[in-house]
Amino acid sequence: MTDTKTVFEERLRQSAAETEALLASLLSDATLPEEIVRPPHLMAAMRHGSLNGGKRLRPFLVRESAILLGGPPDAALRVGVALECLHCYSLIHDDLPAMDNDDLRRGRPTVHKAFDEATAILAGDSLLTYAFDIIAAPETILADRLKTELVLALARAAGLGGMVGGQALDLAAEKSPPDEVGITTLQSMKTGALLRFACEAGAIVAGSEPGHRERMRAFGRKIGLAFQLADDLLDLTSDAVTMGKATGKDAARGKGTLVALHGMAWAEDRLGALTKEAVDLLVPFGEKAVVLQETARFIASREK
Template sequence: MKSTFETELKRCATAVEAHLQNVLTDQSQAGETVRPPRLMAAMRHGVLNGGKRVRPFLVLQSAALFNVPEKQAMATACALECLHCYSLVHDDLPAMDDDDLRRGEPTVHIAYDDATAILAGDALLTLAFDMVAGDTHIDDHQTARDLLSLLAKASGLGGMIGGQMLDIAAESETPNEADIRQLQAMKTGALIRYACEAGAVLGKATAQDRQRLRRYGEVIGSAFQLADDLLDVTADTQTMGKATGKDADRGKGTLIGIHGIDAVRAMLAQQVAEAQSLLEPFGSKGEILRETAGFIANRNN
């Protein structure tokens, strides 16, 4: 029998997928001239390809802590997923990670071509900000400004994109532990941190609760990357739906390389414990997010 968490994760993924399908249509919207069909097909290929939808799930569940109805958080959640998927489309390109598989399917540049993949990623990035800016469920300008500013910082030069740059540099310059942690906090952690803080922003939470959710996001973002690193050395390509062992092949420094598998598993356990303790003030309302921390650390793909 599935747990409440598993049921909710699947339900949210289905709701997010349905919303994204409605957004990624060929029908042009107000202010647009035309949506090129090949571009839209490539965008859908990069977004509507399954996945657990963890980041939008975190937005929806964090917002629920502050009694925000799901429909009021859905645009922000799906905008984040579009932005995340843009990063995957670009990461998979030959000039970056050069991957042929994503979630068990051909990557966008393989299914289409490099130029179309670049444009599909660009379009998903800009669409993400348009979705937040145009969300009619956000009822005040300050909330919209906060969400947009936080998203820009989490995804931009001091967040995910900056982290990707550091990741490229790590192929030729051996990073120390502090460098690796900084890289991971930016490349992977920043969008997960945003997912959790965005829910608090939507819920007009107190500064203390907003900081609590931000820290929760930082901790599980770190856990997410550590779990990925473990899977990269312990899982196979079929289970992961993408190539594994690439960090070692490229000579990238990782915490596993420094401390070993057992030590990293111990770090993960500590992070789960911290993340769960941050949710104690929310009582039973925080149960789904408590289970999310454990799921992120112990997932198998």
């Protein structure tokens, strides 16, 4: 019998490949209706910052959440790719000298290093805008009401009260380290908001009842906290070659993390508790939820 972990790993690989293929197609030089021209230099920078992107966890969460609740996989794939465009924009901008000032991302030069800062800003702007284009486009076969709900939920998760606001808090933390509540708030916005949206988006795509949508939001919140906690542990225990990006930078900048506040043993215990809470949230869905439950375990135990 095939074990759950193997099924999860195969589904994750398949989802990553399909996400990569659709993303590459959407980022071709061919113009869409109402577009005038796609500047080749800009498109090359967008592709550099978004293709060859590894696990594609966020699109995977969108699709698996939709499948769990009976939603259309093709529409979920497109919504997942839209989310990945937005996520990649955030990485391009976070890497800029004015932000986190990183030279390496996914084992390659960051966009502003491979091109220049102005092109990196424009590539990020384009990916952000394109995310909403992809959701609204007629090729995403969903009712207009559901598209509106997706656009609103993504804007709230990504904007001033979500990811962008979290980045602002993160920059402020370099000057004045936050307390535990502040750290948790920052992390739930900067990292957690898009992971929460990914799970909720699957429920929206499926047109699910409010109770299921809220359960998936809660699952997304739990794995978002777990993801950041695991990331903070890896920042202390891993290296740049393994991670494909610089490590140890939060400590060097004096930023507070829950790991620094409570220690590694506490963090590992808390990570285990968050994983169990996430897994338990999906128990009512029975065997249909095993892939997402395994995803929660993967997030907590990942090595990069």
